[in-house]
Amino acid sequence: MNSPNVAPVVGMVGAGQLARMTQQAAIALGVELRVLANAPDESASRVITQTVLGDYRDLDDLRAFADGCDAVTFDHEHVPGGHIRVLAEAGVAVRPGADALIHAQDKAVMRERLGAIGAPCPAWARVDSVSAVEEFAGENGWPVVLKAVRGGYDGRGVWVVESAGEAAQVLKNGVELIAEAFVPFERELAVLVARSPHGQGVSYPVVETVQEDGICVEVIAPAPDLDAEDAAQAQRIALTIAAELGVTGLLAVEMFQTKTGLVVNELAMRPHNSGHWTIEGARTSQFEQHLRAVLDLPLGSPAMTAPVVVMANLLGGPDPDIFSRYEHVLAHDPGIKLHFYGKEVRPGRKIGHVTALGTDLDDVRARARHAVTCLRGPV
Ligand SMILES: Nc1ncnc2c1ncn2[C@@H]1O[C@H](COP(=O)(O)OP(=O)(O)OP(=O)(O)O)[C@@H](O)[C@H]1O
Ligand SMILES: [Mg+2]
Known part of the structure; x- marks a missing residue:
């Protein structure tokens, strides 16, 4: 870490919406966030002054980007493991490291390892x-x-x-x-955990994720009617995977709930769509938690701020003029929270999300759905 008067610097490779939302947390934490972007008009490069243009597949670009960073992390999984190893050998704190990240990059390596540590897999x-x-x-x-x-x-x-x-x-x-x-699942769940280099781990409540055509459209926190034993087991599985794989930063574990128990689907080691609800719905957002974890700071409380939280993804529709429908959505529900990623609207593309908080699941879900349906416009 730098001296107390100098802000810690985190470099995030990639400049999509995850980096953009990490910036909101970095501002409050006093962390200087730097992103490695392909272009100046990406989701995060539009809002982060410390944008470095470069190619994440190019070792020299990565080296130059990492220079001066207290920790380097990722908004996507595509940086080659060999490059990450070279950076680590040169003393860069890359979090997660290559040996952990491979399990989010390669589904065969992931399955082999999960089998070896006894995590339930198909x-x-x-x-x-x-x-x-x-x-x-x-x-x-x-x-x-x-x-x-x-x-x-x-x-x-x-x-x-x-x-x-x-x-x-x-x-x-x-x-x-x-x-x-093929797993005949009843529903899909996700568990988001954070682990620091010190080995501190925290788990957010287990959520239900709803997918349509392979895309996550809605996340419900906590997963409705999940019994306490299954929830504890899901969190235990995720924390065990994080510890066994030596993950530093966030780990999202996608799971299937079946009649005979939980099955792990896949892993992500970065802020994850299933954790966007935490911006308003948890004491510590996943983006803040990721920054704390990669800087090896004490982790924050994952406790919820409301009994029920629903996040709905905003997918683009044929009419790109989302802001023409903005006013109605804001007026209709003063409690709704909107997030736009600054991305060009294209049909089916994730361009933002909304979050609703409350006490009644049906009501909160209806509010989130109403907002995204209106913003998306006629289909
Ligand atoms: N073994 C399986 N049995 C049944 N359905 C599955 C299985 N594996 C995946 N699916 C379905 O396909 C979806 C996408 O699979 P997976 O999460 O592995 O893909 P991905 O494209 O890498 O993920 P993501 O959309 O999270 O980036 C799952 O959310 C689930 O609905
Ligand atoms: Mg998936």
Whole structure:
């Protein structure tokens, strides 16, 4: 850390909405946030004066960016592990480190490791041919879920296939794949935890995430009607994964709730869409928590500020003029909180989110839905 009179400097590689929202927390904490952006008009570069333009795949750009940072962290998972190792060897505090981050970058490595530490996972295998998929289906049944080992997001890179013919179509893409047994889940949950280099860990309440067409549309905190034992188990699983993998910063663990128990879906090691509700809905937002964790500061309280919190993602519609509908939404519900990411509106693109807080789940959910439906406009 710098001397007390000098603000700590955190470098975040990537300048999407996660970096943009991290800046809000950095301002209050007195942290100087620096971002490595591809372009000056990205979501975070628009609002952060300390924007460095460069390529996260270029080691020299990363080195120059890291110079003077007390900690370097990420708003996405795409920085090559080899580059992160070089930075760490040169003394940069990269958080999370390459050995942890690989589990959020590579779904096969993630499954291997989670199996080894006893976290509940679906049956899975690496597959590189139709016959391998057929063999997997012979043991686990159809449908089979094929997943790109690297680079998937918002459901892109996930294919549910019912037959060898459908699997062949996916294999044509030529990407490295794993097969997973299809999990007949009742709903999807997520647990967000933070872990500092000191080893302090905290868990936010377990949330329910609702997806449509592979995209998260709504997050409900806490997950409605989740019994206390399942909630405690979900938090234990997430904290164990964070400790076993040596995660520093945030870890989001996506899970399936099934009739026979919890199953881990995947991991993210950065602020996560399932934690946006914490900006207003928790004493410490996930963005503040991430900054505290990567700077190895004491972590903040994850306690909720209201009994029920619902976050709804704002996806772009055909009419880009969201601000023409702004006034109605603000007037209709003085308690609603809006977040815009400064991104160009395109149909289906995540361009913002809204958060509603309250006591009655149906009411809070209806308020969040009303706001995003209005802002999105006619479809
Ligand atoms: N084994 C499975 N069984 C049933 N459904 C699954 C399985 N794996 C994934 N899914 C469904 O596909 C969605 C996307 O999968 P996953 O989270 O692995 O993909 P992603 O594109 O990397 O994620 P994200 O959207 O979080 O970036 C899940 O949220 C879930 O609805
Ligand atoms: Mg996912």
